[in-house]
Amino acid sequence: MPRRRVGRRRRRLKVLVVGGYGRMGRWFASYLRRKGHRVWITGRKGYKLARASRQLRVPKVGFGEAAPWVDTAIISVPPQRIGQVVKQYDSLLDDDCLVVDISSIKRPVEKCFKALRRPVLVMHPFWGGSADSIKGRNLAVTYPRRLEPRARTLVEDLEKGGAVVTRCTPEEHDKAITFTLALPHLLGAVYGFSLSLSELPPRRLGRLGGRSFQTMLGLARAVAEESPEVYAAIQMAGPRYAKILREVSRRIDEIASGISGGRADRFMETLITSSRALGMLGGS
Ligand SMILES: NC(=O)c1ccc[n+]([C@@H]2O[C@H](COP(=O)([O-])OP(=O)(O)OC[C@H]3O[C@@H](n4cnc5c(N)ncnc54)[C@H](OP(=O)(O)O)[C@@H]3O)[C@@H](O)[C@H]2O)c1
Numbered sequence: 555m556p557r558r559r560v561g562r563r564r565r566r567l568k569v570l571v572v573g574g575y576g577r578m579g580r581w582f583a584s585y586l587r588r589k590g591h592r593v594w595i596t597g598r599k600g601y602k603l604a605r606a607s608r609q610l611r612v613p614k615v616g617f618g619e620a621a622p623w624v625d626t627a628i629i630s631v632p633p634q635r636i637g638q639v640v641k642q643y644d645s646l647l648d649d650d651c652l653v654v655d656i657s658s659i660k661r662p663v664e665k666c667f668k669a670l671r672r673p674v675l676v677m678h679p680f681w682g683g684s685a686d687s688i689k690g691r692n693l694a695v696t697y698p699r700r701l702e703p704r705a706r707t708l709v710e711d712l713e714k715g716g717a718v719v720t721r722c723t724p725e726e727h728d729k730a731i732t733f734t735l736a737l738p739h740l741l742g743a744v745y746g747f748s749l750s751l752s753e754l755p756p757r758r759l760g761r762l763g764g765r766s767f768q769t770m771l772g773l774a775r776a777v778a779e780e781s782p783e784v785y786a787a788i789q790m791a792g793p794r795y796a797k798i799l800r801e802v803s804r805r806i807d808e809i810a811s812g813i814s815g816g817r818a819d820r821f822m823e824t825l826i827t828s829s830r831a832l833g834m835l836g837g838s
Contacts, residue, residue, distance in 0.1 A: 564590070564707075565703065565704065565707045566590060566591055566592065567586070567591040567592070567625055567626045567704055567707065567708075568591070568592045568594075568623060568624045568625050568626065569582075569586050569591055569592070569593050569594070569624060569625075569626045569627070569628060570593075570594045570595070570596060570615065570621050570624040570626070570627045570628070570647075571583045571586075571593065571594070571595045571596070571627075571628045571630055572596055572597070572627060572628065572629050572630060572631065572639060572643060573597055573629065573630035573631040573639075574594075574595025574596055574597050574603070574606060574610075574612075574614075574630065575595065575597045575599075575602045575603055575605070575606035576597070576630055576631070576683075576781070577682060577683030577684075577780070577781065578630045578656060578679075578682075578683050579595065579597070579606075579628075579630035580606060580610060580683055581681075581682075581683040581685065582628050582630060582656070583595050583606075583610050583612050584610050587610070587611070587612055589711055593610075593612045594612060594613050594614065594615050594621065594624065595607060595610065595612055595613075595614055595615070596614065596615045596616065596617050596619070596621075597617055598617045600616075603617070618642065618646070619646070620646045620647075621646060621647060622646075622647065622648045623648075624647065624648070624651060625648070625650070625651055625652065625704060626651065626652045626653075626654060626704050626708070627643060627647055627651055627652070627653050627654065628654045628656060629643070629653065629654065629655055629656070629657075630656055632657075632781065632783040632784045632787060633657045633658065633659045633662070633663060633784065633787040633788075633791075634783065634787055636655065636657055636663050636666060637662075637666045640653065640666055640667070640670070644670060644672070647672075649671075649672060650672065650673065651672060651673075652672070652673040652674065652675060652702065652704045652705060653667065653670060653672060653673070653674050653675075654674070654675045654676075654677070654705070654708065655667050655674070655675070655676045655677065656677060656678065656679055657678065657787075658678055658731065658735065658784065658787065658788050658791075659727075659728060659731070659787055659788060659790075659791035660676065660678065660694075660696050660724035660727040660728055661724045661725065661727075661728050661791070663676065663724075664676050664696055664697050664724040667697065668697065673702045673704070673705065674697065674698070674705075675695075675697075675698075675701065675704075675705035675708065675709070676695070676696045676697040676698075676724075677693060677694060677695045677696065677709065678693070678694045678696070678727065679691070679692075679693050679712070679717070680692040680693065680694070680734075682776075682780065684779075687715075687716065688712060688715045688716050688717045689715070689716030689717075690716055690718065691716070691717050691718070692717070692718050692720060693709070693712055693713070693717040693718065693719045693720070694719075694720050694721075694722055694727055695709060695719060695720070695721050695722075696721075696722060696723060696724045696727055697724075699721075725793075728791050728792055728793065729792065729793060729794075731788060731791060731792060732791075732792030732793075732794065732795045732798060735788050736788050736789050736791065736792055736795055737798075737802075738773065738777075739777050739780075739785050739788060739789070740789065740799075741773070742770075742773040742774045742776065742777035742778075743774070743777050743778070745770045745771075745773065745774045746774035746775075746777070746778055749774070805820070805824060808820045809821050809824065
C-alpha cells in the first residue's frame with residue numbers, strides 16, 4: 555500500500571529583531587511577519603522604535619530589556635557593533651535562543667558567533683532593505699555546517715521564496731565581496747562624486763547621456779541610499795582590498811597621464827583586459 559505523505563508542520567518562530575528600525579531590520583521584521591512568524595523589534599532610540607513598530611505593525615521591546623520568550627534573535631546592526639550587541643543580548647535571551655547574524659562581512663563576525671554557547675546561524679543576504687522580491691537573489695550561509703531546525707526553517711523559507719543559497723567559508727566570502735560589493739560601492743560613490751565636477755545642471759546632464767550614464771547613475775544612487783557605517787565596514791573587509799585599490803589607482807593615473815599627453819593607449823589596453831575578464835566570467 556502506498557505510504558501517505560505527511561506534510562511537515564510549519565514551524566512558527568518567535569523572533570526578536572535587534573536593530574529592528576534599520577534598513578535590514580525592517581526588511582526582516584516585515585518579511586517574517588508576512589511569513590506568519592511572531593515578531594518583536596528593538597533598537598536604541600525610543601522614537602524611531604515606536605514609529606517603526608507602528609509602521610511595521612509589530613510590537614516593540616525596550617532596548618536592553620530581557621526577552622526570554624523569543625526563540626530566535628536576528629542581530630541587524632552594523633558589523634563593527636555586532637560584538638558588543640551580541641555580548642549584551644547573550645544574557646538577555648533564553649540559553650536555547652537561536653542567534654542569527656546577517657552581516658555583510660564574515661571573518662570577524664563568525665568568530666564572535668562561534669564563541670557563543672547557544673545555537674547560531676551566520677548568513678549574508680545579498681539584498682538590501684528595499685528589495686521587494688528575493689527571487690534570484692543570493693544568500694550565503696557560512697556557519698554552522700549542520701543547521702538546527704529553526705535555522706533550517708529560516709534558510710529554507712528564503713530558498714522557497716527564490717533566494718539562491720550558497721555555502722562558503724567566511725574567508726571565501728570576504729575575498730569575494732572585495733569584487734562583488736566593495737569595488738562596486740566605491741565606483742558608485744566615486745561616480746556620484748565625479749558628477750559634482752561636471753559643471754552642467756543635472757537635468758541637462760540627464761538629457762545628454764545614454765544607457766551607460768543611466769546604469770552608473772543607478773549604481774551611484776543605490777550606494778548613496780545605504781548606511782555609510784555599514785558600507786565603510788565592507789570597504790575594510792577584504793584581505794587584499796587595499797592592494798587591489800592601489801593597483802586600480804595606478805592604472806587610472808597611467809590613463810590620466812596618457813590622456814594629458816594626447817594618448818589613449820592605456821585606456822584601450824584596459825578595455826581589452828576588461829573584455830577578456832568578462833569573457834572568463836561568461837559575459838559577452
Ligand atoms: N543594507 C544592505 O544592503 C545589507 C544587506 C545585507 C546585510 N546587511 C547587514 O545588515 C546589518 C544592518 O545593516 P543596515 O543596512 O540595515 O544598516 P542600518 O540601516 O544603519 O541599520 C543598523 C541599525 O543598527 C542600529 N545600531 C547601530 N549601532 C548600534 C548599537 N551599538 N547598538 C544597538 N543598535 C545599533 C541602528 O540604530 P541607531 O544607530 O539609531 O541605534 C540601526 O537601526 C549590517 O550588519 C549589514 O552588514 C545590510
